[in-house]
Amino acid sequence: MVRVLALVSMLSSSLAWAQGPIVGDVEGGAFRPFPLAVPVVRGDAATAGAAKTVTQVLRADLEMSGAFQLLDDRSFLDSDGTTPDAMRFADWQNVGAQGVVKAQLSTTGGALSLALYAYEVAAQKTVLDKKLSGAVDDVRGLAHAAADEVFRAFTGEPGPFRSKIAVVKKVQGEKHVFVVDVDGEGARQVTRGGGLNLLPSWSPDGRSLLFTSYRFDNPDLFEQPVDGGLAKPLSRRPGLNTGGKVSPDGTKIAVTLSQDGNSELYLLDRGGGVMKRLTDQWGIDTSPSWSPDGSQLAFVSSRSGHPDIYVMASSGGAAKRLTFKGEYNQTPAFSPRGTHVAFTARDERNAFDIFVVNLTTNELKRITQGQGNNEEPSFSPNGRLLVFTTTRNKSRQLVVANLDGTKQTVLSASMGEHTSPAWGPFIR
Known part of the structure; x- marks a missing residue:
């Protein structure tokens, strides 16, 4: 302390x-x-x-x-x-x-x-x-x-260096959620059992993590206190229960469910009850990310024929397409400032790289190129930095980068296979 x-x-x-x-x-x-x-x-x-x-x-x-x-x-x-x-x-x-x-x-x-x-x-x-x-x-x-x-x-802005990053690591053939410092040090295992525990995300107060686990042989949504305690099931509906994200005000969860046969976005209450179905498209809708004021969701949809990034009101309705280049765009992350969305895109070389789009100007910046595969961006709580995974050094490590990619730091402590980094909120 x-x-x-x-x-x-x-x-x-x-x-x-x-x-x-x-x-x-x-x-x-x-x-x-x-x-x-x-x-x-x-x-x-x-x-x-x-x-x-x-x-x-x-x-x-x-x-x-x-x-x-x-x-x-x-x-x-x-x-x-x-x-x-x-x-x-x-x-x-x-x-x-x-x-x-x-x-x-x-x-x-x-x-x-x-x-x-x-x-x-x-x-x-x-x-x-x-x-x-x-x-x-x-x-x-x-x-x-x-x-x-x-x-x-x-x-004049708060620093992000006391905040934490949740990430999935391989442990003896299983995948578990860990919490690490911003420099990759101090790794601490959060989940136990379940075989595969994936896609962590933080509650707004930083006290708990949502994640998808196969502990009951189905991708179900759970929540667990960061500092210990039992994992509580939030959604165990048939099919997918993935990508759960708590709203900034802490009252709702955006999640992907496939209980009706197709992957669609839903809103759940904090106990896991369905509040509303948000999408109803022939394509797959998945990977929701909240805007900082809770009014919008960025997400992935294949309604155009291939995965692209869209934004819509968090209450549902018409969606605005953000990406028009490339044929495979995924894992959107809303900036805590509400000004940018970062995402992963596959280029003409079949390599995955990180891009950031300015929501005001529609300017698109490429953060990585020719550095292996780079995927799954997540913003620091002050919106100045990104964490994502990279294979530039063979194993899948964590990288912290600024928003134009001119400064990229591979976290040497993150040796081994790391996936799905999620940067947590400020430590109060």
Whole structure:
């Protein structure tokens, strides 16, 4: 558990935010990553090992975001102090740093305490002055919390680094749902038994996961608390009960059922009762994804003759087709900002890649190309990043990428076969 112990809000920081975030949205050809220096976190003999870990994780998180260009620590000397009165801004400006992050790690009452500072160099302003506390056995969690704070200080948006990713992994011939950190570390198995447990999705509060399981020899929909407890059946109707997604307000579930012989979209209440059938087409309708306000659903339909991405009102009705290129488009994911839909498409080489469509401009961006098969995108809770699977290194690993694909990080901890990543909500 990581806690914010104290916050000193500097006047200069307030003035900086009145002028808007320092680092803008990571989209468009004009964007350039913000040059940021992150010196080694300082500590004493008792915290030296933990300080090294915090440094490594903090740097990796910020680099992975694509918002920052971290300066090589061999290019500067960290000879000034950590606090505002000890900063020598001219020295940092001379090495090309536009921002600097400083931290001091200590132990207090059996817990770790991190004094965290961030500075805008040209304006000589303090944009972050906080103290974080974490358990001595959760150093990485403390580092992820620090990365969240730094990200917010420079972008004005919450960071995603303390959130979790649900993913399916092979375990001794079975497939189970795991929860991992955003860097792929800290894998923890959630499901037990059932043989095949697939297609996880999060409840809006992050406390439970929906998934499809074959534990009763049929693809049935279940829900299970993330932190333990029994899996509860939500839908065990004949045929498919797959792709269940809870609405943003937590009151409904969009799901694919084939109880009437064809794969169609339905709304269920939170207990699994049918509220409404949403589609009635000759083709297959599947893979629903909620818009952040709950008013729309993106989904896959073969009504055009092959799988394409559509959007319709979550109450049903006419659907708008989003994809007109390619003959196999699948696994749509609505951005938490409501501005984009990411999806998987098969190209002319029969390779699968990740695409993102802007719902306002209809602009289509290709995120991956010539990097093996890339599938099943899911947005970070702040909408700035995607996680998806890739075969670029033979095994199916996880990748975190920004929305134009210029920064892609293969999570080295995700060796082995991984499928169906689902990025969870913010940790409150």
